[in-house]
Amino acid sequence: MLKLNFSLSRYPNLQLSRESWVNLALLLAMVLAPVIATAMDEVYYVNLSTRIIIVAMAAVGLNFALGFGGMVSFGHAAFFGLGGYVAGIAALHSFEDTLFLGLVPGTDQMLLIWPVALIIAAIIAVLIGAISLRTQGVYFIMITLAFAQMIYYFAISLTTYGGEDGLSIILRNNFVIGDTNNPLHFFTLCFVALLMSLWLTHRMVGSRFGAALTMAKLNDTRLATAGIEPYSIRLVAFVVSAMITATSGVLFADLNGFVGPSMLSWHRSGEIIVIVVLGGVGRLFGPIAGAIAFVLLETFLGGFTDRWQFFLGLILLGIVLFARGGLIGLMTGNARHG
Amino acid sequence: MTLALALEQLLNGIQFGVMLFLMASGLTLIFGVMGLINLAHGSLYMVGAFVCAYVTGITGSFWLGLLAGALGAAMMGVIVEVLVIRRLYHRDHLDQVLATFALILILSEGTAWVFGSQPLWLDIPSVLKGSIELGSVIYPIYRILIIIVGVLVAVGLYLLISRTRIGMRIRAGENDREMIGALGVNISALYTFVFALGAALAGLAGSLVGALQSVEVGMGEPVLILAFVVIVIGGIGSIKGALIGAMLVGIVDTLGRVFLPGIFEWFMEPSAASSVGSGLASMLIYLLMAVVLAIKPKGLFPANA
Amino acid sequence: MVDSIAEPILRIERLHKSFGALHATDNISLDLRKGEIHALIGPNGAGKSTLIAQIAGSLKPDRGQIFLDGEDVTHLSVAARAVKGLGRCFQVSSLAMPLSVRRNVMIASQAISGSSFRFWKAVESDKALIAAADEAIETMGLLDRADVPVSFLSHGERRQLEVGCALALKPKLLLLDEPMAGMGAGGSERFTMLLESLKLEIPILLIEHDMDAVFRLADRISVLVYGQIVAHGTAEQIRHNPLVREAYLGVTDEVDD
Numbered sequence: 001m002l003k004l005n006f007s008l009s010r011y012p013n014l015q016l017s018r019e020s021w022v023n024l025a026l027l028l029a030m031v032l033a034p035v036i037a038t039a040m041d042e043v044y045y046v047n048l049s050t051r052i053i054i055v056a057m058a059a060v061g062l063n064f065a066l067g068f069g070g071m072v073s074f075g076h077a078a079f080f081g082l083g084g085y086v087a088g089i090a091a092l093h094s095f096e097d098t099l100f101l102g103l104v105p106g107t108d109q110m111l112l113i114w115p116v117a118l119i120i121a122a123i124i125a126v127l128i129g130a131i132s133l134r135t136q137g138v139y140f141i142m143i144t145l146a147f148a149q150m151i152y153y154f155a156i157s158l159t160t161y162g163g164e165d166g167l168s169i170i171l172r173n174n175f176v177i178g179d180t181n182n183p184l185h186f187f188t189l190c191f192v193a194l195l196m197s198l199w200l201t202h203r204m205v206g207s208r209f210g211a212a213l214t215m216a217k218l219n220d221t222r223l224a225t226a227g228i229e230p231y232s233i234r235l236v237a238f239v240v241s242a243m244i245t246a247t248s249g250v251l252f253a254d255l256n257g258f259v260g261p262s263m264l265s266w267h268r269s270g271e272i273i274v275i276v277v278l279g280g281v282g283r284l285f286g287p288i289a290g291a292i293a294f295v296l297l298e299t300f301l302g303g304f305t306d307r308w309q310f311f312l313g314l315i316l317l318g319i320v321l322f323a324r325g326g327l328i329g330l331m332t333g334n335a336r337h338g
Numbered sequence: 339m340t341l342a343l344a345l346e347q348l349l350n351g352i353q354f355g356v357m358l359f360l361m362a363s364g365l366t367l368i369f370g371v372m373g374l375i376n377l378a379h380g381s382l383y384m385v386g387a388f389v390c391a392y393v394t395g396i397t398g399s400f401w402l403g404l405l406a407g408a409l410g411a412a413m414m415g416v417i418v419e420v421l422v423i424r425r426l427y428h429r430d431h432l433d434q435v436l437a438t439f440a441l442i443l444i445l446s447e448g449t450a451w452v453f454g455s456q457p458l459w460l461d462i463p464s465v466l467k468g469s470i471e472l473g474s475v476i477y478p479i480y481r482i483l484i485i486i487v488g489v490l491v492a493v494g495l496y497l498l499i500s501r502t503r504i505g506m507r508i509r510a511g512e513n514d515r516e517m518i519g520a521l522g523v524n525i526s527a528l529y530t531f532v533f534a535l536g537a538a539l540a541g542l543a544g545s546l547v548g549a550l551q552s553v554e555v556g557m558g559e560p561v562l563i564l565a566f567v568v569i570v571i572g573g574i575g576s577i578k579g580a581l582i583g584a585m586l587v588g589i590v591d592t593l594g595r596v597f598l599p600g601i602f603e604w605f606m607e608p609s610a611a612s613s614v615g616s617g618l619a620s621m622l623i624y625l626l627m628a629v630v631l632a633i634k635p636k637g638l639f640p641a642n643a
Numbered sequence: 644m645v646d647s648i649a650e651p652i653l654r655i656e657r658l659h660k661s662f663g664a665l666h667a668t669d670n671i672s673l674d675l676r677k678g679e680i681h682a683l684i685g686p687n688g689a690g691k692s693t694l695i696a697q698i699a700g701s702l703k704p705d706r707g708q709i710f711l712d713g714e715d716v717t718h719l720s721v722a723a724r725a726v727k728g729l730g731r732c733f734q735v736s737s738l739a740m741p742l743s744v745r746r747n748v749m750i751a752s753q754a755i756s757g758s759s760f761r762f763w764k765a766v767e768s769d770k771a772l773i774a775a776a777d778e779a780i781e782t783m784g785l786l787d788r789a790d791v792p793v794s795f796l797s798h799g800e801r802r803q804l805e806v807g808c809a810l811a812l813k814p815k816l817l818l819l820d821e822p823m824a825g826m827g828a829g830g831s832e833r834f835t836m837l838l839e840s841l842k843l844e845i846p847i848l849l850i851e852h853d854m855d856a857v858f859r860l861a862d863r864i865s866v867l868v869y870g871q872i873v874a875h876g877t878a879e880q881i882r883h884n885p886l887v888r889e890a891y892l893g894v895t896d897e898v899d900d
Contacts, residue, residue, distance in 0.1 A: 138369065139574065228754045
């Protein structure tokens with residue numbers, strides 16, 4: 001945060017900071033990888049890139065609440081899974097030509113699914129946030145964890161939608177342009193979604209709301225004494241964060257053709273936090289770096305041994321104890337401040 | 339629904355509550371004294387169960403296994419505290435959450451590496467296998483043992499904290515961490531002791547439940563989250579809160595699962611009632627937590643009001 | 644000139660707060676009038692900061708009412724009272740350390756110039772907001788330090804910044820809790836002159852231990868001991884009040900001052 005403020009008020013937009021170069025490089029890598037993979041006819045790597053992008057977007061959502069808002073939510077998997085289940089349930093009803101709850105028809109159109117996912121995520125986030133944000137610190141962490149568990153167990157009890165085994169999405173949902181079954185098209189769709197979430201986050205952090213949110217994170221006594229209610233600011237940030245993560249969940253379900261309770265598990269919540277921290281908490285492009293690192297670890301280390309999470313644990317422990325700025329902090333030489 | 343059934347389920351609820359208390363008391367002590375949120379507590383529960391199963395397997399004695407489980411978890415607790423946990427006391431909660439989450443990964447995968455991913459065999463010793471009559475209820479002896487253990491632990495903790503020197507230091511530490519350091523109490527040793535005590539309780543719980551259910555990797559995680567709910571309801575840092583919260587959660591959850599589907603059958607057809615009922619039952623204690631928090635955001639008996 | 648006929652800008656009626664058997668605030672009534680500095684003095688532990696906390700809204704009283712410019716604000720939050728014109732400075736500076744002086748002040752200017760739920764326009768290029776903040780910063784003489792992160796400011800500058808943040812609210816009154824604590828003689832002198840210049844526009848309820856400053860600045864003084872106001876009057880009256888001299892200033896009438 002320190003660096004960001006200095007560079008904004010001191011240097012005009014002409015000069016790019018070291019952090020911006022790193023960010024640009026990451027974006028470029030993410031664009032080139034699937035293009036090259038397609039040219040080499042390696043579908044697997046295109047899908048891998050898509051996975052990275054989607055996971056990064058989930059982390060972008062959490063980073064808004066956690067990194068910029070200081071809210072350690074251990075329940076963001078709830079929103080991730082929510083998005084996934086919206087996609088899955090809509091696709092199921094559309095495929096079987098049945099009605100959800102006997103009232104609402106399914107759909108296989110993403111442009112319809114996304115708003116539904118956004119609205120439902122917003123409602124759940126308001127409910128969870130309204131209660132959780134009345135608490136502070138450790139309570140907040142545990143409560144968000146507990147509410148996510150509640151949703152997890154609820155999903156398991158929904159035998160109509162797969163219960164413990166989850167739900168398959170036979171046909172990937174459609175978008176208005178392009179063919180979502182084409183891996184590169186789907187990648188582009190997800191990439192654009194990620195860029196939009198980054199742009200949104202960037203604008204919001206720089207706005208009046210962002211200024212209030214930053215103050216809520218740094219010193220909420222100062223914020224209240226200055227005349228702004230910390231609770232309302234945090235609640236809105238929490239809801240926006242949930243909505244972004246939920247959208248990534250929709251895409252994730254479509255990528256894998258499957259949604260299950262594991263998308264809602266607290267392990268998943270932990271993984272999303274890990275990705276944010278790996279990349280650097282409160283840094284705009286941190287989630288991308290974190291997602292690249294995490295997914296590559298998961299894929300390649302996981303290829304060697306089923307016990308790859310043992311090493312993930314060691315790496316994470318190492319970062320927490322010794323490398324406090326995450327990967328971007330390491331690359332740009334800036335430790336996290338505060 | 340007969341009285342006998344209700345009583346039996348009530349006893350089940352109490353037994354469940356006891357097990358939650360063993361977990362929650364450790365968690366809440368660790369938070370109250372050291373200000374540390376410990377996600378790895380569920381892993382210590384698991385370690386206790388594995389050690390118990392292993393020792394019972396080689397010695398043939400469940401009692402030895404039980405002791406080994408508690409001690410094994412305590413030892414793991416000491417190792418973890420010295421190597422990792424003590425670097426976290428002055429860090430913010432996010433760092434503590436991440437580091438202890440990392441410990442879960444290390445301990446879970448490590449256990450699977452050592453013991454394989456199949457569950458371990460642990461059975462109730464034959465002397466405890468039967469049931470006895472309690473009025474109109476016929477109840478398994480083993481579960482009664484668990485309840486007795488819980489009562490003993492609760493009494494023991496009470497005596498420890500209110501009657502011993504260490505207990506005095508614990509109470510002082512809960513009130514003012516910097517002060518007791520200034521007064522010359524060996525903080526390091528105290529913290530290690532508290533952490534090991536919490537670990538031992540978790541290991542004991544894991545060993546007891548392992549014989550009842552199964553001993554497998556990841557068994558501690560659902561319990562951990564329930565323990566969190568318990569201490570949030572009871573008030574973080576309060577042992578009394580942990581006891582009452584644990585009983586509340588144990589009884590509400592057990593009775594809810596048994597009777598809710600039945601209640602819904604009054605006005606719904608059986609299959610719908612069953613799914614709605616069990617869905618609601620699984621959410622019940624979280625709803626309870628939400629209601630408690632809406633009225634008392636710091637839990638029922640917060641340690642620092 | 645103190646306007647004693649009009650409605651006081653701040654009126655506290657029978658405010659009461661107990662912590663168990665301790666009456667931190669024992670049925671206190673007092674007021675703050677336009678154009679004055681009303682000082683609150685008393686030994687440590689008398690309940691001064693507890694009283695300020697209740698006036699500001701960060702602590703809920705057990706009984707009693709608080710009126711800001713005639714309006715009952717007893718049940719309003721800290722932020723709501725701030726927007727209505729209640730500026731507060733803390734005994735221990737409460738600032739956002741990594742942020743610049745300007746960013747700290749801008750948040751207050753933001754609060755009184757429209758909604759904070761605007762998500763798009765960049766705050767860094769909001770000239771009106773920056774100008775409003777700079778006005779308050781300049782009053783405190785910190786304009787040349789406006790871009791400096793607070794962590795690099797001296798103690799005295801941070802105390803000044805606290806007041807600057809409060810001023811950015813265009814407040815109707817100021818609650819100052821030991822603003823000059825830890826300041827050297829030069830800083831205290833400058834600060835005292837500043838407060839004198841402010842009081843005509845913005846009445847001040849001041850907690851201070853620096854007796855020179857108190858007797859120089861205060862139009863009225865209330866003495867708080869064990870949660871109760873044991874003496875109240877003009878600076879001259881209080882200076883010669885035997886009870887106060889003995890209990891608080893530690894002077895008995897056997898020894899001449």
